[in-house]
Amino acid sequence: MDHSAVLALFDRDMRESARPDAPGSRVERVGRVVRLVGADKGWSGVLWSDLDEASADAAIAEQVRFFSRLGGEFEWKLYGHDRPVDLGQRLRAAGFTAEPEETLMIAELSDLALDAEPPEGVRLLPVTDRAGVDLVADVHERAFGIDGTRLRHQLLAQLTGDSDTVVAVVALAGDVPVSAARMELLPGARFAGLWGGGTVEEWRGRGIYRALVAHRARVAADRGYRYVQVDASSQSRPILARLGFQALTTTTPYVYQP
Structure with a gap:
């Protein structure tokens, strides 16, 4: 397997071009962020982002405001190759809590x-x-x-x-x-x-x-x-x-x- 090629395909196919995962859910692209808004207690969160040091904090704040208005928790799904490299630190500084790290495995x-x-x-x-x-x-x-x-x-x-x-x-x-x-x-x-x-x-x-x-x-x-x-x-x-x-x-x- 060509790891770089498959990972790039996964990013395009499953994150940047994400599809709703259940009836009533919706996928929205806002600037350089793709988010999924779950329906009726379903999972909601950020699936993909294309950020840099200059844009990351504002994008995080925008998602916090948006999902807070909806009233439920949400998840920012951070991958090890996402940018900027300190995105996880910025999320923690904005009030996010990191759950245990997992490994994306593909076959x-x-x-x-x-x-x-x-x-x-x-x-x-x-x-x-x-x-x-x-x-x-x-x-x-x-x-x-x-x-x-x-x-x-x-x-x-x-x-x-x-x-x-x-x-x-x-x-x-x-x-x-x-x-x-x-x-x-x-x-x-x-x-x-x-x-x-x-x-x-x-x-x-x-x-x-x-x-x-x-x-x-x-x-x-x-x-x-x-x-x-x-x-x-x-x-x-x-x-x-x-x-x-x-x-x-x-x-x-x-x-x-x-």
């Missing part, structure tokens, strides 16, 4: 090992309705220790809107949900996004996460996507590397609470 689907299956006694269930969404949110809360309300709203809106733009799956041990994940498939994009892969603690290390990645990647390949991308934690990065993903840059969520 060309033709290069991936997609034969991973769940362990014995575990089955994968496609999510198509509210009951399935509740299972995904339950796993999310148990695996990550955070509230799943926003995920419930977003995933249900996606499934009841244009269901072709999202694939969600839950892993069941018997009837107990033990792992879950989703994938976003935006029309016209070349990258399918893998999100929210999490396994409850007592079921980790058994190959379930790997099976969920392979399952979603097979769906993406069948639908004609060329690449899959993940914002990988330190725990998932080694698994993804063994499957064939490559690290291209870092990404850090900077969150602002009005």
Whole structure:
């Protein structure tokens, strides 16, 4: 993989030319910033920027004013190659809080090992309705220790809107949900996004996460996507590397609470 070329394509395809991720959300370009405004408690934030030392502080202040008027928190999604080089420091100075850094990992689907299956006694269930969404949110809360309300709203809106733009799956041990994940498939994009892969603690290390990645990647390949991308934690990065993903840059969520 030509890392520089693929990263430049990702920036153009998924950030600068971003598309709404759910019914009612909208993407806006304001000066040298591209932002997504979520609908009904959905995720909102800055996806891309083309700033320098002279323009960064004013652009940050403008986004703070805009999203504060809307009344909810928002995220500035900062990548390791974004400019200016001190953009993270400027965000912190403006009142943002940095969350743990992740690694942007990308794979060309033709290069991936997609034969991973769940362990014995575990089955994968496609999510198509509210009951399935509740299972995904339950796993999310148990695996990550955070509230799943926003995920419930977003995933249900996606499934009841244009269901072709999202694939969600839950892993069941018997009837107990033990792992879950989703994938976003935006029309016209070349990258399918893998999100929210999490396994409850007592079921980790058994190959379930790997099976969920392979399952979603097979769906993406069948639908004609060329690449899959993940914002990988330190725990998932080694698994993804063994499957064939490559690290291209870092990404850090900077969150602002009005």
